[in-house]
Amino acid sequence: MPSLIDRMLGRTSKTGTGSKAKERLQFILIHDRINLPPERLEAMKAEILQVISKYVSVDSSNVDIALQNRERTPAIVAEIPFNKTVEGDDPDEDEPPKPPKSPLKDAEKKP
Amino acid sequence: MGVNGGAAGTRPQPPKKSATGAKVVTVTSGKGGVGKTTTAANIGVALARLDQRVVLIDADIGLRNLDIIMGLENRIVYDLVDVVEGRCKLRQAMIKHKQLPELYLIPAAQTRDKTAVSPADMVKIADQLRPEFDFILIDCPAGIERGFRNAVAPADEVLIVTNPEVSAVRDADRIIGLLEAEGKNAPHLILNRVKTEMIRKGEMLSPEDVTDILAIKLIGIVPEDESVVSASNSGTPLAFLDGSRAGTAYRNIALRLMGENVPFMQLEDNSGFLKRIQRLFGGQNG
Numbered sequence: 001m002p003s004l005i006d007r008m009l010g011r012t013s014k015t016g017t018g019s020k021a022k023e024r025l026q027f028i029l030i031h032d033r034i035n036l037p038p039e040r041l042e043a044m045k046a047e048i049l050q051v052i053s054k055y056v057s058v059d060s061s062n063v064d065i066a067l068q069n070r071e072r073t074p075a076i077v078a079e080i081p082f083n084k085t086v087e088g089d090d091p092d093e094d095e096p097p098k099p100p101k102s103p104l105k106d107a108e109k110k111p
Numbered sequence: 112m113g114v115n116g117g118a119a120g121t122r123p124q125p126p127k128k129s130a131t132g133a134k135v136v137t138v139t140s141g142k143g144g145v146g147k148t149t150t151a152a153n154i155g156v157a158l159a160r161l162d163q164r165v166v167l168i169d170a171d172i173g174l175r176n177l178d179i180i181m182g183l184e185n186r187i188v189y190d191l192v193d194v195v196e197g198r199c200k201l202r203q204a205m206i207k208h209k210q211l212p213e214l215y216l217i218p219a220a221q222t223r224d225k226t227a228v229s230p231a232d233m234v235k236i237a238d239q240l241r242p243e244f245d246f247i248l249i250d251c252p253a254g255i256e257r258g259f260r261n262a263v264a265p266a267d268e269v270l271i272v273t274n275p276e277v278s279a280v281r282d283a284d285r286i287i288g289l290l291e292a293e294g295k296n297a298p299h300l301i302l303n304r305v306k307t308e309m310i311r312k313g314e315m316l317s318p319e320d321v322t323d324i325l326a327i328k329l330i331g332i333v334p335e336d337e338s339v340v341s342a343s344n345s346g347t348p349l350a351f352l353d354g355s356r357a358g359t360a361y362r363n364i365a366l367r368l369m370g371e372n373v374p375f376m377q378l379e380d381n382s383g384f385l386k387r388i389q390r391l392f393g394g395q396n397g
Contacts, residue, residue, distance in 0.1 A: 016313025021277050022320045028277075029284050029324065071326045072287070 030067045034074045041067075048078065057083040132241035133164075136248050136368060137266035138301075141282030143253030145274045146303040149343060150333070151250040152180040153358075154270075156350035157365035159214035163245040166205065166215040168236070170262040171252035172227055175219035182346020183208065183216050192220035192227045194236065201239055210351070225257040230264030237265035246368070255289060263290065268368070269298035270330060275305055275316035284325055299330035301364065306335045318375075331364035332375055333357050 031038070045065045052058055058080055065078040138151040148171075155167045169177035172192060178184040189204040194217070201217075208214040217236075220227065233249075240247050251262035263269060269290055273283040283300070290298055302318050309315035318332050336357035342349040350361040356376070363373045 018310065018313045018315050018317065018320065021316050022324065025277055025280055025316075025324050028281055032281065032284060033288065069326070072291070 026069070030069055030074060033069070033072075034067060044076075049080065052080055059083045133166075133237075133244040133247045134368070135237050135241070135265045135267045136246060136270060137251055137262050137268070138248065138270045138272060139251035139259065139262060139286055140253065140272040140279070141255065141286040142273070142279045145272050145279050146333075146339075147253070147272045148176045148180055148250050149339060149348070150270075150272050150301060150303060150361075151248055152177060152348045153339075153350040153361040154364055154368070155181075155214060155246075155248050156211065156348045157358075157361045158246050158248075158368065159208070159211040160350065160362075161365055161369065162213070163365075163369065164213045164243065165246045165248060166217060166240055166244050168217045168247065168249045169219035170228075170233070170249050170258060172219045172258065173221065173224045174252065175221050177250050178206075178216060178218045179346065180343050180348060181208070181216055183218070184346075187218050190218045190220040191236075192223050195228050195232045201236065225252065225261065228261050230260050233261045234265045255285065259286075259289075263293070263295065266295065269295060270301055270364075271298050271327070272301045272303050273321065273325075274303055275310075275318075275321060277316075280316065280321055280324060287325060287327060298327055300325060300327050301331040301333065302329065303333045304335045305332055329375070330367050331360055333360040333364075334376075 034041075036044075048065065049058060049060070049063060059082060062081045063079070065076065065080070068075050068077045136154075138147055138154070140147045148169075151167060155165050159165045167177060167181070168191065169175050170191070171177070175190075178187060183206050186206050189199040191204065193199045194201050194204045204217050205215040206218065208216070237247055237249075247265075249262045249266065252258035271283050271286055273279045287298060300322065302321055305318065306315055310317045318329060322329055334356050336349070336355055338352075338355050339349050339357050342352070349355055349358045350365075352358055360376060363376065366373045
């Protein structure tokens with residue numbers, strides 16, 4: 001329920017069907033614009049994870065790979081946290097990646 | 112065969128008119144029924160009332176309607192396809208409006224289909240008209256096929272009409288994508304049939320929502336106005352009359368097309384803050 005002040009100012013809560021329309025549209029248009037069927041998109045995400053897992057250990061429970069619109073340009077935005085490095089591992093970017101412990105096992109966790 | 116480019120120079124020209132030839136503006140939408148033709152007619156009338164030389168072209172071959180909205184349906188002798196197929200001169204297909212002598216209509220053929228005209232034909236016709244007008248307004252058919260490509264081919268500027276509804280906005284997005292792919296200038300948006308009261312209740316996409324989603328610039332917000340229908344009924348587009356809210360919105364679009372910086376109308380007129388306060392304290396008259 002909007003408060004009295006909100007009603008006086010003509011404001012209503014963001015629960016109307018208008019905001020639902022906006023959310024739905026944003027989702028629909030992102031897929032319209034990239035023109036990639038959902039199953040191909042899922043396959044791409046899995047492959048991205050697999051490649052990254054080859055080099056570092058990925059915290060696969062917190063992976064977030066999603067499509068985003070920046071103005072009219074669709075982009076894939078990925079947040080792929082690594083597992084905390086154990087003693088001796090050096091996270092320095094300049095060094096060549098060390099062989100991961102078990103890359104495929106990690107990649108397979110996330111379809 | 113081009114019209115002699117010097118023809119425009121033989122007549123006295125008021126200062127505001129274009130010296131370099133007409134701007135070709137195509138009104139499109141993707142989805143049908145959002146008010147494209149009505150919008151084109153009203154912008155044409157509004158521009159002509161602002162002393163611009165305007166020619167409206169109905170590119171909806173097979174489903175012509177602009178003539179009816181303009182109240183010119185009884186004066187059609189030749190149409191766009193007659194011009195393209197050489198049965199008449201371009202001039203002969205141009206119907207002059209009686210009240211606004213600087214406003215012309217080139218009607219679509221009713222018994223043919225979109226393939227009777229090609230994008231190249233449209234470019235050629237627009238180029239012939241350019242020296243004599245300030246604005247060439249093309250009413251595009253719904254859809255993304257041949258008729259759309261015809262209407263957009265000669266456009267310097269594209270106006271996309273949409274309603275604050277999911278399906279209309281989605282189709283507008285598709286059109287924007289197609290225009291981007293064709294390398295056209297960024298189109299402008301006309302949000303038509305906006306219901307202030309519903310937006311206020313959160314039950315309708317607001318102009319901000321729609322521009323957020325589509326990421327193109329607005330050139331007009333036209334409020335839902337029953338007098339638009341009455342005006343179309345009588346073949347006198349609303350923009351002929353002063354005082355209506357939609358009419359003012361069309362005039363503002365015309366001014367913006369002419370390069371003027373006109374602020375957007377307050378959408379709150381119907382149910383503004385003051386009125387609500389009055390209602391709250393028992394006042395009935397807004």
